[in-house]
Amino acid sequence: MKSTLSRLRRSAPKYAAEFVGTFFLVFTVGANIHTHSIGTAVSIGAMLTVMVYSLGPLSGAHFNPAVTTAIWLSGRRKLSDLDFAVYVICQAVSGILGSAAYWLLLGKTLPMQLGPNVSAHSAIAVEVLYTSALCYVVLNVMTTNNKIQGNGTNSFFGLAIGFTVTAAAVATGPLSGVCLNPAISLGSVAVQFLADGSLSVMPYLYFFASIVGSALGALGFFLVQGGLTGRFEYDPDLQQNRPLVPMQEDRNLDVTPPSSRMLVLGEALTLPLEVNKHELFCGLTWRMNERPGSIDIVDIDLTCVKFSQDGECLGAVYFAKREDFTNGIRHSGDEAIGNEKKNADLEYITLKLANVRSNVFALVFVVMIYTSGRSFDDVEMYRARLVDIDDGKKEFCRLESNKLAVGRNALISCMLYRRGKRWAFKAVDSFHTVPAHSSYRKLVPEIQEAVEQVSDQCYSP
Numbered sequence: 001m002k003s004t005l006s007r008l009r010r011s012a013p014k015y016a017a018e019f020v021g022t023f024f025l026v027f028t029v030g031a032n033i034h035t036h037s038i039g040t041a042v043s044i045g046a047m048l049t050v051m052v053y054s055l056g057p058l059s060g061a062h063f064n065p066a067v068t069t070a071i072w073l074s075g076r077r078k079l080s081d082l083d084f085a086v087y088v089i090c091q092a093v094s095g096i097l098g099s100a101a102y103w104l105l106l107g108k109t110l111p112m113q114l115g116p117n118v119s120a121h122s123a124i125a126v127e128v129l130y131t132s133a134l135c136y137v138v139l140n141v142m143t144t145n146n147k148i149q150g151n152g153t154n155s156f157f158g159l160a161i162g163f164t165v166t167a168a169a170v171a172t173g174p175l176s177g178v179c180l181n182p183a184i185s186l187g188s189v190a191v192q193f194l195a196d197g198s199l200s201v202m203p204y205l206y207f208f209a210s211i212v213g214s215a216l217g218a219l220g221f222f223l224v225q226g227g228l229t230g231r232f233e234y235d236p237d238l239q240q241n242r243p244l245v246p247m248q249e250d251r252n253l254d255v256t257p258p259s260s261r262m263l264v265l266g267e268a269l270t271l272p273l274e275v276n277k278h279e280l281f282c283g284l285t286w287r288m289n290e291r292p293g294s295i296d297i298v299d300i301d302l303t304c305v306k307f308s309q310d311g312e313c314l315g316a317v318y319f320a321k322r323e324d325f326t327n328g329i330r331h332s333g334d335e336a337i338g339n340e341k342k343n344a345d346l347e348y349i350t351l352k353l354a355n356v357r358s359n360v361f362a363l364v365f366v367v368m369i370y371t372s373g374r375s376f377d378d379v380e381m382y383r384a385r386l387v388d389i390d391d392g393k394k395e396f397c398r399l400e401s402n403k404l405a406v407g408r409n410a411l412i413s414c415m416l417y418r419r420g421k422r423w424a425f426k427a428v429d430s431f432h433t434v435p436a437h438s439s440y441r442k443l444v445p446e447i448q449e450a451v452e453q454v455s456d457q458c459y460s461p
Contacts, residue, residue, distance in 0.1 A: 014059035026098030041169035049162030070135035095183030123176035131213025283345025309361035328355035
């Protein structure tokens with residue numbers, strides 16, 4: 001329960017993003033229809049586009065329970081069960097409030113009405129068809145990573161999603177009114193009931209049509225993106241699609257392997273040039289001080305912070321932003337436990353150095369204790385290690401400590417930085433104190449100082 005509450009609190013910004021985006025989308029739909037705007041289709045598509053661009057990096061910009069359902073159904077660990085449930089709740093509540101807003105301002109509800117001479121079956125059919133198209137487009141332009149089919153980072157995702165809704169509105173608006181979003185139909189039902197106590201069956205039919213459409217969109221994505229053949233987006237061997245599970249080992253992680261080097265404070269190990277093309281991970285393990293008769297849960301987070309050579313912070317990969325598609329860096333996911341899992345890294349960052357953009361000089365690995373009132377006093381030991389996945393999980397080096405700084409709750413553990421055409425891994429092991437529930441941003445000045453100590457070693461991009 002404590003772990004769930006902690007994750008909910010930390011994920012509040014992206015839940016708020018879903019709420020805000022859904023609200024403006026639903027309000028825009030209602031305002032356009034009630035004012036009989038000639039640019040309804042363009043206005044709705046434009047609002048969705050700008051909201052996707054502005055809030056997409058934070059929450060993924062679903063703004064639609066059908067889209068959220070499609071992403072969840074598509075698998076690939078793109079959306080946790082907890083996020084799925086909270087996203088849908090936020091969208092539903094926001095849809096009701098957005099509908100209430102245009103009702104209060106315009107004095108009208110949004111009835112779900114069929115076009116002239118249009119049967120309910122035809123209206124539902126087009127709702128299913130275009131909802132599936134919307135979900136299919138979102139899945140392809142916002143959630144794909146593999147380069148084999150031309151997927152990956154792009155800058156057109158917002159336009160693609162917005163134009164899909166615009167096209168649907170132009171094509172099917174005169175037929176069904178084009179809903180495509182359970183938040184809109186739910187808001188319509190709720191406000192209509194508040195306004196006159198009546199209930200119409202059409203919004204319910206549109207609601208279920210959207211859900212069916214989302215399932216069909218997810219199915220189409222599964223078929224096209226290699227779900228049946230285990231290729232492309234469903235290829236388990238691709239870096240970006242590796243399961244987000246602890247990196248299990250066949251040996252005891254407490255024993256340093258012969259190939260590994262135990263680093264001391266300030267020591268750096270230069271990696272072989274060929275390693276740049278290998279998939280690596282920096283793994284974090286910790287063990288809590290045992291308290292008789294209790295299970296101690298402390299939320300410890302691993303963050304990879306990117307810096308340029310001149311000390312500019314370029315963002316990070318951490319619990320709230322688990323993937324950096326541009327640089328090919330991925331976070332394994334949040335782990336909040338009290339005891340060390342046997343032979344497993346509790347949290348880890350996977351990357352391929354050859355994919356890291358030339359403007360990134362250093363990747364700094366930061367460890368934060370997120371739980372309020374806790375510090376490294378509660379941690380018996382921690383270990384960070386660099387491992388070559390492509391070379392049979394060969395461990396290059398590690399640093400570990402069972403003498404942790406008293407009262408501190410943040411640690412700049414280690415860093416990868418450029419040394420000519422090669423990369424070096426350095427043990428920093430610098431402890432700090434930051435406010436409770438802080439992210440890496442509170443440590444940026446201290447991280448900059450650590451980067452500056454090695455930045456005078458010029459590199460060739």
